[in-house]
Amino acid sequence: MVKNIRKTKPAERFLFHFPALQVIGGSVTVVQGGTAILPCHVIDTNDDLTQITWQRRTREKPHNDNFLTILPREGVQFVNGGDDRFKYIGNFNNKNGTLQLSNVALKDEGSYTCIFTLFPSGNQKTEILLIVIGPPFTNIKDNLPTLGKEEVLFATCTAAGSKPPAEVRWLTDALGDKVRTTTNSTQYDNDTTTTVSSLFGVPTSEINGHQVQCVISSDAMSKEETLPFSIQIYFPPTEVNIRAISENSFECVTEANPSANFTWNLPSLQSAVKVDRAKLQLLSLTSDLNGLYQCEASNAYGSKHGQIYVHVASGTCSAAWASFAVFLFLNVIGAAAWWFFKSGYFQRCVEQ
CATH class of the missing domain: 2.60.40.10 (Immunoglobulins)
Known part of the structure; x- marks a missing residue:
């Protein structure tokens, strides 16, 4: 008798893929003086978390060392001195070790390492690169x-x-x-x-x-x-001119950069004359005002002056004026004034 023998297939193997544990971090760029968030958390694990440790290697501290630990009961503990700029904003129960760093300085730039101590997996870590930029x-x-x-x-x-x-x-x-x-x-x-x-x-x-x-x-x-x-090109006062504003007031005019300051040299009583920077006003029309008036224009780069001779004629006519913007030497003032008078530059008023 021939028996039917059934061939059996090899046992089928079923493979189950479990998600692998991951520590999530990333690089961070922050402007000097701003606030940086240093992200760090574990996903895809049911291991027990016993401690979170932070290390850093920065411009100020070029050697990698522990500077902060986070424990389930004790909370945040600084190593080798505290820094109030750091704040733990993660959640230990959620395996989140994220830190916040405020008032970031250039010295803080560097590498920050977040380490999770898990059971039974052991230490798991990631590195966060902090880049600090600064506006000029x-x-x-x-x-x-x-x-x-x-x-x-x-x-x-x-x-x-x-x-x-x-x-x-x-x-x-x-x-x-x-x-x-x-x-x-x-x-x-x-x-x-x-x-x-x-x-x-x-x-x-x-x-x-x-x-x-x-x-x-x-x-x-x-x-x-x-x-x-x-663009400013600086120069001392150029030619100084004195122009009449009215029959009893005058103004000193020049070009300069920076603008010139003006000083009047007066031959008459101060009480009879009013000076307002470049302007000169005669408050009365008497012969006491006769004489040579000099205006000096000056700035940080030099000075120059102009002159005017004032003559008040006698009689019913109020006044007669003549001005000239030339330089007169003091030893020839009288001769120059007489020449101008004889030449008709000064009007003479005659009593009626």
Whole structure:
């Protein structure tokens, strides 16, 4: 008798894939002075958590060491001195070890390691890279150029202490090739950079007063910064003229940069004259006011003066005036005044 023999297949194997334990972290970028969140938590595990340990290796402390531990009952404990800027914002029961660091400084930049002590898996860790960026301190400095024919430095625009380095450029509008720029950068040990851009040109009156802009941009800035600047060419007072405002008041006029200050040298009684900066007013019309009046215009770059001779005629006519903006030496004042009088420059009033 032939028996039917059934062949059996090899036992089938069933594979079950369990999710692997993971420690979640990540890199963080923060602006100097801001607040950084250092994320760290464990997922896909039912192990018991007994301790969370934080280590760091920073610019200030280049050697990796423990600086903070978190225990289920004792809570947060600092190692080797506390730092109130750190705050534990995680949840121990949820296996979340996230820290918050406020008022971040450049010295805090570096690597932070979060270590979970689990049973039975043992220590599990992840590394968080903290990158600190810093916006620059910006300014424009006027080099105070004076009139001349040779190229000089007009101004410098500076972006100091930037991390990463800032870009500095000038917008010179219609000046074209009348100006040129140079840019130099200096990097420091704390990884910050100072960038200086200089503006050059020939200091002529044509360039004086032109508006330009210095534009500064950096990844550490929310938007680029524009600093306006007016090119100033400085010079002492030019020719000083005295013009009549009315029959008894005068004004001293000149061009200067910066604007001139005015000083009047008066031959008459102070009580009979009113001076208001560049303006001179005669309060009465008597012969006591006769004489040479000198106006001096001055600024930090020099001074110049102009003169006027005032003569009040006798009689029913109120006054007669003549002015001239030439320099008179004191030893010839009398002769000059007599010449002007004889030549008809001074009107003479005759009693009726």
